Amino acid sequence: MGIMLDKYCRTINYLRISVTDNCNLRCIYCLGKGNTYFKKEHELLSFDEIIRVVSIAAKLGIEKIRITGGEPLMRKNICSLVRKIKNIAGIKEVLMTTNGILLNECLEELIDSGVNKINLSLDSIDHVKYRKLTGGGELSTIIEVIDRCIEKGVILKLNTVIINNYNNGEILNLIKFALEKNIDIRFIEMMPIGLSKGTEGVTSDEIKKIIEEEYILKPYEGNVLGAGPAIYYYAHSKNCNRGGRIGFISPLTHNFCSSCNRLRITSDGFLKQCLNWKYGVDLKNILRKGVSDDELEKIIKNTILNKPNKHNFGTNNQDEDKRLMSQIGG
Ligand code: SAM
Numbered sequence: 001m002g003i004m005l006d007k008y009c010r011t012i013n014y015l016r017i018s019v020t021d022n023c024n025l026r027c028i029y030c031l032g033k034g035n036t037y038f039k040k041e042h043e044l045l046s047f048d049e050i051i052r053v054v055s056i057a058a059k060l061g062i063e064k065i066r067i068t069g070g071e072p073l074m075r076k077n078i079c080s081l082v083r084k085i086k087n088i089a090g091i092k093e094v095l096m097t098t099n100g101i102l103l104n105e106c107l108e109e110l111i112d113s114g115v116n117k118i119n120l121s122l123d124s125i126d127h128v129k130y131r132k133l134t135g136g137g138e139l140s141t142i143i144e145v146i147d148r149c150i151e152k153g154v155i156l157k158l159n160t161v162i163i164n165n166y167n168n169g170e171i172l173n174l175i176k177f178a179l180e181k182n183i184d185i186r187f188i189e190m191m192p193i194g195l196s197k198g199t200e201g202v203t204s205d206e207i208k209k210i211i212e213e214e215y216i217l218k219p220y221e222g223n224v225l226g227a228g229p230a231i232y233y234y235a236h237s238k239n240c241n242r243g244g245r246i247g248f249i250s251p252l253t254h255n256f257c258s259s260c261n262r263l264r265i266t267s268d269g270f271l272k273q274c275l276n277w278k279y280g281v282d283l284k285n286i287l288r289k290g291v292s293d294d295e296l297e298k299i300i301k302n303t304i305l306n307k308p309n310k311h312n313f314g315t316n317n318q319d320e321d322k323r324l325m326s327q328i329g330g
Contacts, residue, residue, distance in 0.1 A: 001090040004061035006307040013063045014262040015054065018329025019078065020044060020070035021267035025099050026135025027123070029163060029196040031070075031326045033135055038070075045269040047081050049287050051088070053265070056297050058090035060304065062263075066095045068329040070267055073102035079113040086114035095226070097121065097159070097330065101137060103145040107152065117155040117226055120146065124167045125177045133166055150181060155225070157247075158185040162202040171210050175235065179244035186230050186247035191275070191313050194324035204248040211246065214238060220245055229256040251275075257310035263303070267327050271303050275328065276311035278321040 004012045022038040023031050045053070054065060065085050072078055085094050093116040100120045103110070110118075122142060124130040130139040149156045158178050162168055171187075178185035190201030211217060220232035230247035231254070237243060250256075257274075264272040269284025281303050286296070312320065321328065 001059060001063075002061045004301070004304050006304050008258075008307070008309055010258070010260060010307070011061070012261055012263060012304045012307065013061050014066070015057055015062045015064070015265065016066040016068055016262060016329050017050060017054075017265045018069050018267040018327065019050075019067055019072050019075040019081070021324070021327040022074050023069060023071040023099070023326055024074060024101050025071070025137045028133060028135070028166065029161065029190060029199045029201075030194070030330070031324060032195045035324065035326075039267055041076075044075075044267055045265065045284055045287075047077070047084065049269070049284070050081065050265075051084050052287070052293075053271075053283060053296070053300070054085055054091065055088050056293060057263075057300055058088050060297065060301055061090075063090060063092045064095065065091060065093070066097060066329075068097040070326045070329070071099055071102070072096055073098055073106060079106060079109045082110065082113040082115050093117070093226075095119065099134070099137065100142045100145045104141065104148065107145070107148055107154075111152060111154065117157070118149065119157050119159050120149075121160075122158045122174070123160055123162070124170050125173045126170060129167060129170065133163075146181060146183070150183070156183050158183060160185060160187050161190045162187060162207055163190060164200040164202055166199070168202050168210075171207055172214055175211065175215070175246060176242070178246075179235070179237075179242050182244065184224070184232075184245045184247060186249055188249040189252045191251055193275070193321075193328070194326075196325070201252075203253045204250040205253060207248070208233075211235060215243075217246070229259070251311065252313060255310060260307070263307075264329055266323060266329065271300065272321065272328065273303060273307040274311055276313050276317060276320055277308050278319050279306070279308065 095117045097119040127139045215235035217233040220234045232247045271283045272280040
């Protein structure tokens with residue numbers, strides 16, 4: 001398998017695939033309640049199309065695939081896709097990002113399909129606030145599924161986005177929960193995409209300040225499997241013997257574009273070079289016009305090569321992607 005560099009000499013080995021734009025939750029900063037149109041099955045890339053693209057991308061150096069959405073577990077037979085991707089030569093890891101609601105129904109099958117790690121999105125550990133933030137989600141379902149994942153030895157991380165006036169009072173409770181369960185929690189800065197433009201995210205530094213009221217934070221010096229762009233700290237409680245790892249993903253205040261290793265496929269089959277920019281290639285159209293494998297390889301190679309240098313969030317980027325995060329795949 002090759003090693004693929006873009007024109008800024010970044011190694012591109014990670015592909016995130018949004019398998020549906022639909023979701024069973026309506027998080028206020030992501031999909032919200034106003035969006036009611038979702039792609040029909042034939043408008044999404046089929047599993048065969050995804051497999052074909054991943055097989056060629058793997059030849060070019062893609063090793064790690066994340067299945068996301070929308071809510072990936074809403075896509076019919078998703079475990080069979082995970083299994084098929086795992087069997088592609090060159091693919092070392094298949095990961096999933098999910099809100100966890102449907103995990104109870106398919107956890108065994110998903111584990112059996114070979115998924116390597118699961119990131120579970122959790123923005124509140126308060127039943128009422130969780131329901132409000134997610135537009136109706138039941139926190140008890142998530143807690144049950146987290147316990148089952150732990151019991152079954154799934155490598156699990158919690159991903160959390162903090163928003164002013166919604167869950168900024170939840171930071172310490174979320175940490176307490178994660179540390180008690182002995183799982184990593186990562187705070188991700190909210191990027192101005194789609195609906196989140198109307199809400200005010202809390203920066204990593206602001207979150208750290210709140211954490212430091214109760215914990216001593218020291219840079220974590222060990223190796224964290226699959227840390228990606230997260231910077232980890234070891235948090236030790238000032239009041240009791242509680243401690244554990246906390247990660248910060250700070251695309252806005254400490255951008256990590258210079259080490260970006262990823263590409264994305266949106267739910268409508270568009271191969272995106274960067275989360276922020278609209279550039280890329282309409283794979284679905286190309287695939288359905290009967291592109292040859294050689295041509296497809298060239299197209300993917302060219303898309304990788306021309307990845308933008310960095311995102312332009314926070315500027316008035318005229319060429320930003322107008323898709324929602326649920327369509328792009330967060
Ligand atoms: N439904 C799945 C889930 O909830 O994990 C996968 C898709 S969801 C779009 C993936 C992640 O993107 C969630 O953790 C969500 O919090 C995050 N997200 C959505 N909009 C975001 C934004 N504007 N900035 C940062 N993260 C965002």
